[in-house]
Amino acid sequence: MPDNVEQDTEVKKLALWIRLISNSNIIEKEIRNLFRSEFGVTLPRFDLMSALYREPGGLTMGELSKRMLVSNGNVTGIVDRLQKEGLVKRWVLPTDRRIYSAGLTQKGRNDFKILADRHRQWIGDILGGLKDDEVTPMIEMMDRVREVLKVRNENKRAKK
Amino acid sequence: MPDNVEQDTEVKKLALWIRLISNSNIIEKEIRNLFRSEFGVTLPRFDLMSALYREPGGLTMGELSKRMLVSNGNVTGIVDRLQKEGLVKRWVLPTDRRIYSAGLTQKGRNDFKILADRHRQWIGDILGGLKDDEVTPMIEMMDRVREVLKVRNENKRAKK
Numbered sequence: 001m002p003d004n005v006e007q008d009t010e011v012k013k014l015a016l017w018i019r020l021i022s023n024s025n026i027i028e029k030e031i032r033n034l035f036r037s038e039f040g041v042t043l044p045r046f047d048l049m050s051a052l053y054r055e056p057g058g059l060t061m062g063e064l065s066k067r068m069l070v071s072n073g074n075v076t077g078i079v080d081r082l083q084k085e086g087l088v089k090r091w092v093l094p095t096d097r098r099i100y101s102a103g104l105t106q107k108g109r110n111d112f113k114i115l116a117d118r119h120r121q122w123i124g125d126i127l128g129g130l131k132d133d134e135v136t137p138m139i140e141m142m143d144r145v146r147e148v149l150k151v152r153n154e155n156k157r158a159k160k
Numbered sequence: 161m162p163d164n165v166e167q168d169t170e171v172k173k174l175a176l177w178i179r180l181i182s183n184s185n186i187i188e189k190e191i192r193n194l195f196r197s198e199f200g201v202t203l204p205r206f207d208l209m210s211a212l213y214r215e216p217g218g219l220t221m222g223e224l225s226k227r228m229l230v231s232n233g234n235v236t237g238i239v240d241r242l243q244k245e246g247l248v249k250r251w252v253l254p255t256d257r258r259i260y261s262a263g264l265t266q267k268g269r270n271d272f273k274i275l276a277d278r279h280r281q282w283i284g285d286i287l288g289g290l291k292d293d294e295v296t297p298m299i300e301m302m303d304r305v306r307e308v309l310k311v312r313n314e315n316k317r318a319k320k
Contacts, residue, residue: 010284012295017187017283019302022229024184026309027177069182123177124170129308135172138301142179145298148289149186 020145027126028070034122039115044073045082046119049104049112052088058103060093087111180305187286188230194282199275204233205242206279209264209272212248218263220253247271 032043051067052059059067065075079102082088087108093099104112127135192203211227212219219227225235239262242248247268253259264272287295 006284007280009292009295010280012292012299013287013290014280014283016287016290016295016299016302018229019299019306020180021184021188023302023305023309024181025229028181069178069185120167120170120174123174124166126312127173127176127305127308129311130173130176130305132169132172134301134304135169135176137297138305139172139176139179141294141298141301142176142183144294145183145287145290146179148287149183151289152286 027123030126031119031122034118035115038118041115042073042078043070044068045078046115048073048075048078049082049087049108050116052102052104053109053112053116056103058091058101060099060101062099064102082108187283190286191279191282194278195275198278201275202233202238203230204228205238206275208233208235208238209242209247209268210276212262212264213269213272213276216263218251218261220259220261222259224262242268 028043035041035043035046047068047070048064050069051064054067061075061079064079068075079088079090083090083102087105088102089105090100090102093101130138188203195201195203195206207228207230208224210229211224214227221235221239224239228235239248239250243250243262247265248262249265250260250262253261290298
């Protein structure tokens with residue numbers, strides 16, 4: 001492609017990216033404030049509990065880091081605190097005793113469900129101006145972006 | 161609306177939000193790593209320079225904080241460092257001598273352009289799997305989300 005055409009498509013992708021990160025940060029900031037003011041809970045803590053909730057068999061600490069959507073939290077520190085509060089248990093992996101796994105206790109699962117319900121309501125409110133038939137194609141488009149990122153990541157790994 | 165219908169629309173919006181933040185964080189992480197490895201520059205620093213670049217007349221420190229997309233940076237600290245490197249100037253606002261404004265120097269503008277060109281190329285590469293005719297409706301949808309957030313914010317303010 002000639003340079004100026006190549007640059008045009010880059011500019012469009014840049015415009016998409018700026019809108020994506022800007023919307024994402026506006027919503028994230030609001031959710032962060034709501035978790036703090038209503039529950040005294042940080043967003044990374046909710047995010048970590050959410051990852052564990054989806055895996056009743058537990059996750060190794062390495063997997064847990066990878067599964068978090070908001071990645072700036074200190075995983076070990078959060079797990080320590082949740083363990084002290086009786087919300088998480090940690091155990092050595094029987095197949096490799098150098099590796100720790102963590103999982104939510106029943107109390108942890110119950111607590112998480114309360115947070116998750118409120119989180120769902122907050123998002124419903126924040127995006128309340130969107131009609132259902134607008135949301136569906138948006139989800140599809142975000143899945144398409146995810147797919148593009150995944151394919152690229154796989155190609156990068158294959159090259160190594 | 162009956163409770164279960166209400167909950168269905170919340171679930172869809174939650175699905176959208178999770179994809180939005182997840183895609184956004186994947187791309188942000190990659191851009192953050194590229195800025196660090198290729199230029200030794202943090203993402204908040206780029207973000208701050210970008211906000212100043214768009215306002216040749218300068219921005220007050222308060223406005224500057226609001227304009228940043230990646231909000232976890234320490235604005236004053238970054239401006240201090242950029243000033244020491246001769247990339248930013250700071251001055252007292254003639255109309256209110258308690259307020260500081262900051263702006264990019266010519267050297268700052270030149271430096272930023274180099275970073276911005278690479279940033280555009282990286283995004284073009286990261287989202288390279290998307291065709292142009294896929295990107296346009298995605299931009300429109302992100303503008304629609306932005307609009308919904310803006311209207312909600314205005315209504316919230318009006319209620320106060």
